[in-house]
Amino acid sequence: MKFKIKKNVLQEKLNDVSKAISSKNIIPILTGIKFELTKERLILTASDNDITIETYIEVDKENLTVDKVGSIVIKGRYILDIVRKMNSEYIDIEVIDGNKILIYNSNSEFNLNGINVKEYPVINLDLTTDPIVISKENFKMLINKTSYAASNDESRIMLTGIDFKINDNILECAATDSYRLAYIKLELDNKYKNIEVVIPNKNLLELMKLVTDSEGNVEIHIFSNKVIFKFDEIIFQSRIISGTAGEYPSISKLISENSNFVVTINKYDFYGMIDRASILNNDRDNNIVTLEINKKDMKITSMSLEIGKVEETYVIDCSEKIKISFNSKFMLDSLKTIDTENVKLFFIDEIRPIILKEENNDNLLQLISPTRTY
Amino acid sequence: MKFKIKKNVLQEKLNDVSKAISSKNIIPILTGIKFELTKERLILTASDNDITIETYIEVDKENLTVDKVGSIVIKGRYILDIVRKMNSEYIDIEVIDGNKILIYNSNSEFNLNGINVKEYPVINLDLTTDPIVISKENFKMLINKTSYAASNDESRIMLTGIDFKINDNILECAATDSYRLAYIKLELDNKYKNIEVVIPNKNLLELMKLVTDSEGNVEIHIFSNKVIFKFDEIIFQSRIISGTAGEYPSISKLISENSNFVVTINKYDFYGMIDRASILNNDRDNNIVTLEINKKDMKITSMSLEIGKVEETYVIDCSEKIKISFNSKFMLDSLKTIDTENVKLFFIDEIRPIILKEENNDNLLQLISPTRTY
Numbered sequence: 001m002k003f004k005i006k007k008n009v010l011q012e013k014l015n016d017v018s019k020a021i022s023s024k025n026i027i028p029i030l031t032g033i034k035f036e037l038t039k040e041r042l043i044l045t046a047s048d049n050d051i052t053i054e055t056y057i058e059v060d061k062e063n064l065t066v067d068k069v070g071s072i073v074i075k076g077r078y079i080l081d082i083v084r085k086m087n088s089e090y091i092d093i094e095v096i097d098g099n100k101i102l103i104y105n106s107n108s109e110f111n112l113n114g115i116n117v118k119e120y121p122v123i124n125l126d127l128t129t130d131p132i133v134i135s136k137e138n139f140k141m142l143i144n145k146t147s148y149a150a151s152n153d154e155s156r157i158m159l160t161g162i163d164f165k166i167n168d169n170i171l172e173c174a175a176t177d178s179y180r181l182a183y184i185k186l187e188l189d190n191k192y193k194n195i196e197v198v199i200p201n202k203n204l205l206e207l208m209k210l211v212t213d214s215e216g217n218v219e220i221h222i223f224s225n226k227v228i229f230k231f232d233e234i235i236f237q238s239r240i241i242s243g244t245a246g247e248y249p250s251i252s253k254l255i256s257e258n259s260n261f262v263v264t265i266n267k268y269d270f271y272g273m274i275d276r277a278s279i280l281n282n283d284r285d286n287n288i289v290t291l292e293i294n295k296k297d298m299k300i301t302s303m304s305l306e307i308g309k310v311e312e313t314y315v316i317d318c319s320e321k322i323k324i325s326f327n328s329k330f331m332l333d334s335l336k337t338i339d340t341e342n343v344k345l346f347f348i349d350e351i352r353p354i355i356l357k358e359e360n361n362d363n364l365l366q367l368i369s370p371t372r373t374y
Numbered sequence: 375m376k377f378k379i380k381k382n383v384l385q386e387k388l389n390d391v392s393k394a395i396s397s398k399n400i401i402p403i404l405t406g407i408k409f410e411l412t413k414e415r416l417i418l419t420a421s422d423n424d425i426t427i428e429t430y431i432e433v434d435k436e437n438l439t440v441d442k443v444g445s446i447v448i449k450g451r452y453i454l455d456i457v458r459k460m461n462s463e464y465i466d467i468e469v470i471d472g473n474k475i476l477i478y479n480s481n482s483e484f485n486l487n488g489i490n491v492k493e494y495p496v497i498n499l500d501l502t503t504d505p506i507v508i509s510k511e512n513f514k515m516l517i518n519k520t521s522y523a524a525s526n527d528e529s530r531i532m533l534t535g536i537d538f539k540i541n542d543n544i545l546e547c548a549a550t551d552s553y554r555l556a557y558i559k560l561e562l563d564n565k566y567k568n569i570e571v572v573i574p575n576k577n578l579l580e581l582m583k584l585v586t587d588s589e590g591n592v593e594i595h596i597f598s599n600k601v602i603f604k605f606d607e608i609i610f611q612s613r614i615i616s617g618t619a620g621e622y623p624s625i626s627k628l629i630s631e632n633s634n635f636v637v638t639i640n641k642y643d644f645y646g647m648i649d650r651a652s653i654l655n656n657d658r659d660n661n662i663v664t665l666e667i668n669k670k671d672m673k674i675t676s677m678s679l680e681i682g683k684v685e686e687t688y689v690i691d692c693s694e695k696i697k698i699s700f701n702s703k704f705m706l707d708s709l710k711t712i713d714t715e716n717v718k719l720f721f722i723d724e725i726r727p728i729i730l731k732e733e734n735n736d737n738l739l740q741l742i743s744p745t746r747t748y
Contacts, residue, residue: 078681081653087646101682108650112682272461276482279455307452308475308486 001037001070001095006063010091011083013055014076016234017046019206020053021076032073034120035093039069045123046076051203052123052237053210070095073115079103082110125235127228131219132166132192136211136231139218142173143204145184145364148333150201151177161198161241163248164220168192174251175201180330181353181367182337183255197222198248203238210234255365259346259355261320263293267343271335273312277302278328280310288371289328293347294321302328324350325371334366375411375444375469380437384465385457387429390608391420393580394427395450406447408494409467413443419497420450425577426497426611427584444469447489453477456484499609501602505593506540506566510585510605513592516547517578519558519738522707524575525551535572535615537622538594542566548625549575554704555727555741556711557629571596572622577612584608629739633720633729635694637667641717645709647686651676652702654684662745663702667721668695676702698724699745708740 017033025031025048034045041056042064057064072095083091088105095101095114103110134142143162151159156178165172169191174183207229211218214232221228222240229236277289277300289302298316303309324347334356335343346355356366391407399405399422408419415430416438431438446469457465462479469475469488477484508516517536525533530552539546543565548557581603585592588606595602596614603610651663651674663676672690677683698721708730709717720729730740 075681078653082650085646085650085653107647107687109685109687110654110682111684112654113680272459273481276456276459279452279459280484280486306487307449308484310485311483313481313483 001035001072002067002093003037003042004065004067004090004092005042005057007083007086007089007091009057009063011080013044013057013233014080014083016055016210017044017053018076018080019209020046020048020051022048023077025049029073029115029119029121031076032115032120033076033079034071034073034117036071036117037066037069039066045120047121047123049121050200050239051206052125052235054125054235055233057233067094071117072099072101073117073120074101074112078112123237125228125237127219127230128221128223130192131221131230132171132188133190133217133219134171134186134188136214136216136218138186140208140211142171142184142186143208145337146173146175146182147201147205147208148175148337149177149180149182149366150175153177158198158241158248160202161200161248162204163196163198165196166192167194174248176249176251178249179327179369180334181251181254182334183251183365183367185363195222196248197227198241199227199238200241207236207238210236254353254367255355257348257352260348261318261346263298263316263318263345263347264342264359265298265314265316265345267335267338267341269314270343271332273300273314274328274331274335277310277312278332280304280307287328288325289331290323290325292323293318295319320347322347322350324354326354326368327371330368334368337364337366375409375446376441376467377411377416378439378441378464378466379416379431381457381460381463381465383431383437385454387418387431387607388454388457390429390584391418391427392450392454393583394420394422394425396422397451399423403447403489403493403495405450406489406494407450407453408445408447408491410445410491411440411443413440419494421495421497423495424574424613425580426499426609428499428609429607431607441468445491446473446475447491447494448475448486452486497611499602499611501593501604502595502597504566505595505604506545506562507564507591507593508545508560508562510588510590510592512560514582514585514587516545516558516560517582519711520547520549520556521575521579521582522549522711523551523554523556523740524549527551532572532615532622534576535574535622536578537570537572539570540566541568548622550623550625552623553701553743554708555625555628556708557625557739557741559737569596570622571601572615573601573612574615581610581612584610628727628741629729631722631726634722635692635720637672637690637692637719637721638716638733639672639688639690639719641709641712641715643688644717645706647674647688648702648705648709651684651686652706654678654681661702662699663705664697664699666697667692669693694721696721696724698728700728700742701745704742708742711738711740 036043041058043056045054092104099114101112101114146162159177163174169188171186171188219230226239278287281287281304289300292299296315298314300312338358340359342359344357353367353369358364410417415432417430419428466478473488475486475488520536533551537548543562545560545562593604600613652661655661655678663674666673670689672688674686712732714733716733718731727741727743732738
């Protein structure tokens with residue numbers, strides 16, 4: 001293998017695939033990045049067995065010229081640092097004596113021990129013929145508006161994922177840790193067969209780092225045990241959480257319940273009130289604040305015997321009465337994903353969840369369970 | 375105590391004094407900030423027994439109006455958060471029922487448990503009549519150019535400080551961890567009596583966060599067991615490392631040794647070479663690179679049996695020969711404090727320290743001991 005490549009291009013692509021490398025991987029070969037050079041392109045692959053990322057650079061005079069095709073596996077952490085810190089426009093890379101890699105320009109020469117590509121696991125990244133197609137912008141929106149509500153608790157593995165459910169031309173995404181829930185519905189341009197998968201939230205967060213703000217689509221290829229996302233020059237594969245079909249909690253009942261009354265309030269004002277009310281117990285796991293509406297007066301209160309108490313007051317356009325307590329962190333997380341100036345709060349009673357929606361958008365719904373206080 | 379204060383002013387001053395608060399302090403009262411309100415000013419004090427910071431806000435219509443004088447101690451971490459997150463231009467603060475503190479504006483009300491000011495330790499912040507006066511700019515330069523070389527190893531307590539030595543109108547600062555040394559000499563505007571103190575480096579780093587880039591001087595008031603820095607509206611007191619006089623290692627012999635030859639090299643190029651040469655062992659404590667000069671050719675090399683090797687090459691204007699190994703991290707730290715385009719490297723032989731100087735500035739000197747390699 002021997003080629004000359006533009007430093008910035010290689011650096012960007014190495015950055016992309018390196019998202020799949022875990023420094024804690026117990027399989028040594030997976031700390032490496034696989035380089036495969038053909039006459040047409042340089043293909044880079046990295047995997048931690050949970051996610052796999054593949055990308056490529058096309059051969060052309062400006063970016064990549066090939067002297068001799070071949071392949072090798074290079075330790076990920078070093079190659080990234082080396083390429084970033086080399087100070088020339090182009091870098092030469094060459095395999096010598098079987099598994100030695102030379103990386104050089106006119107003043108620097110790195111001589112690294114590589115690993116034979118035969119030792120790298122075979123990863124099948126074949127695609128389906130009927131991917132779900134969705135714009136990058138919408139895809140990012142789906143994840144950004146649900147991801148925060150997924151659980152980190154591995155003992156309830158199903159809740160550590162985001163549920164994707166396709167029915168005809170409707171895509172529904174949901175995430176819940178059983179205390180709160182985020183749900184979003186999106187109309188697709190085409191019709192697809194019905195399918196439901198739960199994809200690990202942490203993998204989707206890695207994927208988010210790669211999906212740029214540029215125009216274009218994401219193709220979602222769903223298999224029985226994995227899912228592949230394809231966009232730009234990137235293929236991103238993730239396992240899915242097994243036993244998915246129908247095992248994710250049913251949320252349709254939760255999100256269809258009729259509310260008793262609704263309060264519309266400026267999002268920033270409401271965020272500020274909750275944020276201040278939680279100062280005095282922001283180091284606790286259960287960061288409880290109480291919201292009380294009494295005619296046109298909304299109060300948010302919180303207290304800690306040791307430290308003191310807070311009371312926030314706000315005039316609202318609502319003549320109802322309710323007193324309900326909840327985890328302030330959950331409310332702040334939800335409000336962060338609201339993109340409208342005002343947020344709508346739907347109340348049933350003090351033991352049923354509060355529902356949040358954006359103004360004029362019924363496709364996004366968030367739900368926060370109240371906390372019992374004594 | 376009762377007063378109205380401009381939020382931004384209070385926030386800034388609380389930020390300043392809070393640098394002295396350690397959340398891990400085992401003396402509960404020292405997690406608080408002392409508020410003392412007189413008819414003329416509000417004085418804020420915080421201390422962790424090692425450093426004490428005091429600042430004040432003058433009474434005037436725009437910033438601070440007093441209703442009733444008094445004093446109280448408020449938990450530092452909560453008051454800072456509260457003031458930062460309140461959304462009004464002015465904040466009212468009032469002590470009620472002895473030790474309760476009300477902090478409020480039209481929509482927020484915080485009711486905190488305070489502590490009686492009598493429980494706060496008495497800290498004497500009286501000044502001397504003959505402080506050493508130095509511009510803020512020069513003071514920052516002294517610390518920034520020496521601090522990195524001080525030791526973190528508490529078992530050699532003297533080396534965890536920066537040595538200040540005044541002789542007539544000459545101030546010399548030095549820091550060393552015994553493997554490397556930074557030294558700077560500064561001519562003062564006035565003559566002072568001879569004195570030497572070692573001030574804890576970590577306290578000086580906290581002090582640096584408070585010394586702004588604005589015009590003005592720092593007064594240094596030296597006592598037998600402590601030192602007070604006075605600037606702007608701030609008084610900053612630090613302990614000194616005891617047994618100071620004459621116990622700091624003598625450095626005059628080290629810094630006066632004649633070199634055999636000198637190499638002048640572009641600082642950025644040299645930094646890049648060392649930086650790249652240390653990639654392959656940047657997770658080790660002893661991050662050794664070898665510099666070899668052979669006529670007009672300078673090579674920096676490094677190797678790791680497991681990973682591979684690096685060679686950096688550079689053409690210099692020097693016809694000497696030397697091969698010397700050193701810790702690359704020490705060299706990078708030193709180069710970061712060099713403010714000129716070129717750096718001068720003085721060599722004696724392969725077992726004596728390398729000396730670094732800025733171009734055209736003999737007042738700054740840095741020294742790096744070589745590492746023996748086999």
